[in-house]
Amino acid sequence: MSDAPYARLREDAAHGRIDEVIVGVPDLQGRIQGSRLSAPYFLDEAARNGFGACVYLLAADVDMNTGPGYALDAWRSGFGDLVLHPDPATLRTLPWDEGTALVLADAVGQDGEPVEVAPRQVLRTQLDRLAARGLTAFAGTELEFLVFGESYRTAWERRYAGLRPATDYNVDYSLQGLSAIEPVTRRIRREMVRAGLSMETARGECHPGQYEIVFRYAEAMTTCDNHVFFKYGAKRIAEQEGVALTFMPKYDEGEGNSCHIHLSLRGTDGSAVFADPSAADGMSELMRHFVAGQLACLPDFALLMAPNVNSYKRLKPGAFAPTGIAWGRDNRTCPIRVVGTGHSLRIEHRVPGGDANPYLAVAAAVAAGLHGIENALTAPPPHAANALADASVPQLPGTLTEALHRWENSELVAKVFGPEVVRHYAQAARTELAAFETAVTDWERVRGFERL
Incomplete structure (x- = not known):
């Protein structure tokens, strides 16, 4: 070598x-x-x-x-x-x-x-399918996390209960109230840039202690590599600063941690294949098929987007996370949001939470888009209203059990990912469910210790 x-x-x-x-x-x-x-x-x-x-x-x-x-x-x-x-x-x-x-x-x-079942290989298989069509996927991930004043050791000793958020209230887009969170988040920003990541934006978010750092998009594999590197590094830096942070989708009843995935395709010549300046909405036929594929595959591919029991606590009505299957132009109530123009025209996939494995989530989105392209699927008109409150919108799987059932019984999943990947990740879901179903939670103790 x-x-x-x-x-x-x-x-x-x-x-x-x-x-x-x-x-x-x-x-x-x-x-x-x-x-x-x-x-x-x-x-x-x-x-x-x-x-x-x-x-x-x-x-x-x-x-x-x-x-x-x-x-x-x-x-x-x-x-x-x-x-x-x-x-x-x-x-x-x-x-x-x-x-x-x-x-x-x-x-x-x-x-x-x-x-075959290694996450990087699962993604590479789908990217190779794109490459065979002369296409390349570009992606960006937006990770939210909660910062707490206690160290990881203290949080563990408290069983992660009663922790003090690093901000006192909703600091979404706020330029004040961030003094307690800024030392660790500033260090994370600086050291990620020193490590080679290109930062775009950073800001406070809705839940007390919540923050988001967004890095520059890149080819899909590179973005996923940067994503796992960022999560690893952010936790190490927090540990050194004597605080704790979590990417889990739903820490409590407040706002959850999302991982919105921005995804676009380009030709091997760099052309913006999603864009069509002659179309009224600027979208090419290929992009329309790509969007239609997302909607068609969401129920069966949900397991790769939301892999844990806690994932579905975030995907509940009223939680400002998608519950239905719809797409819209700049509509944050839809799981598939279309944004941008020209080379920046892309989908924002809003289903994954902070626990999503980026390789698997991006692989699922690419595979869904390819399904739409290969079968020339047609998307319904864009949803202009609040998709979270529209009872007519088809629903995402509401639990890990339902997502597992869809995953294991889908002919499309077997065709796209292969039997080994289907079996492997079905077992991962069953293992997660078995661990949860044998655990006794604080909720159960509060509900039943004295009164049952």
């Missing part, structure tokens, strides 16, 4: 600026899991030949519990290793971790074939 992709790293290692490299793989939850390697070992061995990591990293729940039922079954394989092949395009230094670089990797089986 040529040394060119790692020439700067080798120079930094030689001069003592970098002594460790984290090799990480995005897991089913979109977290970066991996190991720290000495820089010389990474450059001489792992960068060339890959690095072994246990297969269960891609077949475990949020507690790292695994079991039979996954398509990639750790028990059946005797907890053997995958091979992680670093992607040099993802290499970056960590401003919050002196002397450390991080590189994301693709998972490969012992047979040398890509692991």
Whole structure:
């Protein structure tokens, strides 16, 4: 392998600026899991030949519990290793971790074939389908998070209850009331830019302690890589600042944390294939088909957008998150919002929450759009009114159980993603449901301890 992709790293290692490299793989939850390697070992061995990591990293729940039922079954394989092949395009230094670089990797089986169910591979499969049509996907993600005054350790000891938000009230677009949140959010903004991300905007949001940082759009895989890097780094910086932040979709009864995904297509020549200046609304026929595909596939693909029990607490009436299946021009009450003009003409997919795995959510949106294009689907007229209050609008799955049923019983899902991916992510959902259904919640204790 040529040394060119790692020439700067080798120079930094030689001069003592970098002594460790984290090799990480995005897991089913979109977290970066991996190991720290000495820089010389990474450059001489792992960068060339890959690095072994246990297969269960891609077949475990949020507690790292695994079991039979996954398509990639750790028990059946005797907890053997995958091979992680670093992607040099993802290499970056960590401003919050002196002397450390991080590189994301693709998972490969012992047979040398890509692991089909790995999130990066799920997305790459759909992007390859686009490429076969001469198309490229560009994406941007808008992540919201809540900041609390307590440290992660204190939050854990309190079982995450009774925490103090870093702002006292709704600071949506506010330029005041942010003094307690600004030290950590400013550091996050600065250090993400130092790490190579291009920030666009940042502002307070509706829920006390809520904030949003938006980074520049890029080709879809790059955006998803930046997304998981940002979540990892933001939590580490918060930890160092002695505070805690969460991306969970619904921390309490207040406003949830969303992850709106902006998505557009371009030709391989850079042309804005979504735009048609001669059309009254500026939308090309291809874009109309793409939008129609989103609506047609939303019920069956919801599992990849909303993968957890908590995801559906956000997608409830009155929560200012979509519940129906509709599209509109600059209509935030619809799950598919069309915005922009010319090269910026795009959809904003408003279903995913802060827990969404970006690779899977973007893969689902691309696959849905391709379904619309391949079948020349026709979208209904844009919804101009409040889709949240319109009883005539078809509804999204209301629970993880319903989303799982749609996912497992959809011929379209099987055709688009393949049986291994269907089985693997169905098992992830079943594992999540089993954990929830055996848990006793605070709500149950308050409701039933004395009065039942």
